[in-house]
Amino acid sequence: MCNKRSLWMKVNNKCVKNMCVLLPILLLVGCNSQTQQVIPEEYPELYEAVMQRDAAAIMAFTDHSDEETAAQSWRAMISTPVEEMDEFIKQVKQTNRYVAWKALSRKELTAQQLDVLHADWLANPELREGISLVLGLQGNEKSLQLLVEHFEDIQSSTHEFESALATGRLIGQFGLETEMEDNIIAYALSLNDEILTRAWLYGYYRDEQPIHSTDAITQIREAYSEVENPRIRQYLLSLSFQNIGQEMLGDIEVATIEDMDVQLATELAQHTDSLEWSDKLEKVYTALLNHPNPIVNEVTLSMAGGNEDKPDIFDEVIINKIVENENKDAALRLSAVMALEDASAHKDLVDELAEAGDYLLTKQFSIYRTFFSNSDFYALASSVRQSENRRETLSALRAINRWWSSLDPKEKEAIGIDEIRKLVFEVLESGDRSMTFSISSLLNDAAVIQAEDYQKLHQLLNAYQLPEDVAVFQAVAGVLKTHFEEKAKPLIDSLAAIGNTDLNRTLYRQDWDVPETEEDDSPVKFRKPGWERLNELGSHPVWVLETTRGTIKVEMNVRLAPATISGMDSLITAGAYDHVAYHRVVPNFVVQGGDVGTGDGSGGPDYTVPTEASEIQYWRGQVGIASAGTDTEGSQYFFMHQWKPHLNARYTIVGSVIEGIEAVDRMMVGDKVLRSYWE
Numbered sequence: 001m002c003n004k005r006s007l008w009m010k011v012n013n014k015c016v017k018n019m020c021v022l023l024p025i026l027l028l029v030g031c032n033s034q035t036q037q038v039i040p041e042e043y044p045e046l047y048e049a050v051m052q053r054d055a056a057a058i059m060a061f062t063d064h065s066d067e068e069t070a071a072q073s074w075r076a077m078i079s080t081p082v083e084e085m086d087e088f089i090k091q092v093k094q095t096n097r098y099v100a101w102k103a104l105s106r107k108e109l110t111a112q113q114l115d116v117l118h119a120d121w122l123a124n125p126e127l128r129e130g131i132s133l134v135l136g137l138q139g140n141e142k143s144l145q146l147l148v149e150h151f152e153d154i155q156s157s158t159h160e161f162e163s164a165l166a167t168g169r170l171i172g173q174f175g176l177e178t179e180m181e182d183n184i185i186a187y188a189l190s191l192n193d194e195i196l197t198r199a200w201l202y203g204y205y206r207d208e209q210p211i212h213s214t215d216a217i218t219q220i221r222e223a224y225s226e227v228e229n230p231r232i233r234q235y236l237l238s239l240s241f242q243n244i245g246q247e248m249l250g251d252i253e254v255a256t257i258e259d260m261d262v263q264l265a266t267e268l269a270q271h272t273d274s275l276e277w278s279d280k281l282e283k284v285y286t287a288l289l290n291h292p293n294p295i296v297n298e299v300t301l302s303m304a305g306g307n308e309d310k311p312d313i314f315d316e317v318i319i320n321k322i323v324e325n326e327n328k329d330a331a332l333r334l335s336a337v338m339a340l341e342d343a344s345a346h347k348d349l350v351d352e353l354a355e356a357g358d359y360l361l362t363k364q365f366s367i368y369r370t371f372f373s374n375s376d377f378y379a380l381a382s383s384v385r386q387s388e389n390r391r392e393t394l395s396a397l398r399a400i401n402r403w404w405s406s407l408d409p410k411e412k413e414a415i416g417i418d419e420i421r422k423l424v425f426e427v428l429e430s431g432d433r434s435m436t437f438s439i440s441s442l443l444n445d446a447a448v449i450q451a452e453d454y455q456k457l458h459q460l461l462n463a464y465q466l467p468e469d470v471a472v473f474q475a476v477a478g479v480l481k482t483h484f485e486e487k488a489k490p491l492i493d494s495l496a497a498i499g500n501t502d503l504n505r506t507l508y509r510q511d512w513d514v515p516e517t518e519e520d521d522s523p524v525k526f527r528k529p530g531w532e533r534l535n536e537l538g539s540h541p542v543w544v545l546e547t548t549r550g551t552i553k554v555e556m557n558v559r560l561a562p563a564t565i566s567g568m569d570s571l572i573t574a575g576a577y578d579h580v581a582y583h584r585v586v587p588n589f590v591v592q593g594g595d596v597g598t599g600d601g602s603g604g605p606d607y608t609v610p611t612e613a614s615e616i617q618y619w620r621g622q623v624g625i626a627s628a629g630t631d632t633e634g635s636q637y638f639f640m641h642q643w644k645p646h647l648n649a650r651y652t653i654v655g656s657v658i659e660g661i662e663a664v665d666r667m668m669v670g671d672k673v674l675r676s677y678w679e
Contacts (some may be wrong), residue, residue, distance in 0.1 A: 036538065055082055075615065078106050114138065234261075361399075382400070424448055457484075470502050527607035554658070560616070572676055580594060620661075
């Protein structure tokens with residue numbers, strides 16, 4: 001007889017097994033049919049307030065039940081002006097969130113408000129991390145005194161990092177008495193902790209605050225030989241060279257230099273600039289030129305070439321190791337020629353190397369200045385200035401500007417003032433801000449701008465209109481201030497009366513007698529984020545950049561900077577970043593690129609996005625967005641060579657390098673993105 005219950009159970013067990021197979025498939029189909037919700041649903045409404053910089057509307061989100069929305073609203077307050085500061089401080093203390101304290105740290109505080117925070121620091125240990133964060137950026141000498149007096153309480157506390165960094169920053173501003181200096185430096189060295197040691201010593205490193213205690217200097221010098229961590233050694237090397245450079249040079253083990261960490265080797269090269277030439281220094285320079293990193297080589301060439309005591313025989317070292325080394329980059333070989341006492345024998349090579357890219361023209365012109373006659377140099381630069389390639393034109397103008405400022409009056413007269421005057425007015429009439437700024441020395445030269453030019457400048461402005469051509473008005477106003485201040489006063493007054501905020505702010509900075517312009521309260525027209533597209537990208541998409549130095553991968557943080565990443569996505573998918581050069585490289589600081597407009601750092605896209613500052617530290621490998629001030633961001637981005645906390649909460653962070661940091665370390669001006677895309 002059939003057992004119905006057993007049969008039913010068998011059937012249902014089979015169904016369960018089938019469901020176990022089908023369920024993942026159904027879930028997969030469901031996931032594919034509907035985009036995953038990455039962006040909190042409250043973000044669009046929050047960003048309406050952000051784009052108006054409406055503090056009250058933004059603050060309404062700070063106690064939202066969605067944790068990410070609440071945090072993002074506090075991040076928005078970092079760059080949003082606050083009118084009722086006492087009330088804002090009260091709200092920050094009540095929430096006691098790190099990101100809220102970060103927002104407060106970017107606000108200017110009165111002495112009375114700082115006194116209240118000092119009292120709170122003493123009375124409420126749970127607030128110390130946040131208050132220390134604020135004091136590090138806004139504190140005064142009383143703040144430093146407070147932290148120093150409670151130095152022992154800070155040690156091993158939960159707020160040690162922020163209190164240490166605040167102490168370090170304030171030491172950089174105000175200095176410290178010798179006895180306390182001994183204690184803090186001895187403690188910092190005893191930690192051997194990459195993060196905390198550097199935080200305590202940050203003021204000495206960043207602001208080059210001299211160390212008064214000979215005992216402390218001795219401790220630092222000895223620790224350099226004992227510590228293995230390259231980031232700590234970098235700080236110790238810097239502090240030693242700042243205080244006892246020649247003695248520290250004697251401690252450097254030449255045999256270890258070629259294998260040195262890139263940042264440490266760069267730091268070493270940078271600190272040789274004030275040293276007297278010696279056999280030891282020559283050995284150090286030789287080893288640094290053997291280092292595999294081109295940035296280390298570049299800095300070394302700059303330091304060695306600028307040393308007035310460099311013997312001629314060392315030029316042979318430079319020639320053998322770099323100039324004639326075909327395995328080295330064209331940019332580096334040109335830098336090597338620049339470091340030589342006599343570069344004339346290498347003219348043909350210079351011409352050949354400069355063909356590798358228009359960014360190398362600047363170096364080519366610098367070399368030509370050393371052995372070309374004035375007339376030949378000007379003829380060449382003037383010829384290049386006529387190029388249809390904007391970067392070539394800009395390089396030529398900058399070269400002419402530097403060359404002209406180095407001439408004496410007789411040499412200028414021999415060239416012909418009329419030729420230079422013609423060039424100046426052609427540039428002014430172009431209305432190009434970068435071009436105008438590139439000839440600043442010419443514009444300030446009384447021999448170039450003459451009495452009869454006032455009317456010409458006045459007529460020049462008549463051909464332009466505000467606000468479209470504000471850059472022209474700003475440039476000409478500077479020339480008028482230098483040469484025709486009294487005569488131009490009525491014209492400037494009439495321009496100021498128009499009420500263009502950008503122009504009036506410039507006039508005030510140029511010291512014209514106009515009222516100081518308040519910040520423009522009218523909201524900037526920002527590009528609106530594509531929220532659906534951001535959900536498609538996911539929370540942490542990977543941006544791949546195939547560059548001339550290798551592939552770099554950046555893990556982006558969409559929730560942290562949605563407006564910025566949405567704008568970048570539009571450029572990435574359109575291929576706008578492809579073939580765009582890195583126009584700025586500052587060793588041991590940043591590599592900057594992404595100027596999709598002009599390629600020289602003065603341009604960008606046809607949109608602006610709001611600043612999306614955050615509480616995240618600017619560690620090595622972070623990727624930030626360049627700006628000309630709050631809410632002026634576009635397409636330009638930068639990679640961090642190393643930790644730079646002075647950038648914290650000032651610039652948007654979009655992500656961090658997860659692969660290819662070695663390519664970042666090797667990047668030189670003119671290197672390019674070959675292709676960029678989402679992984």
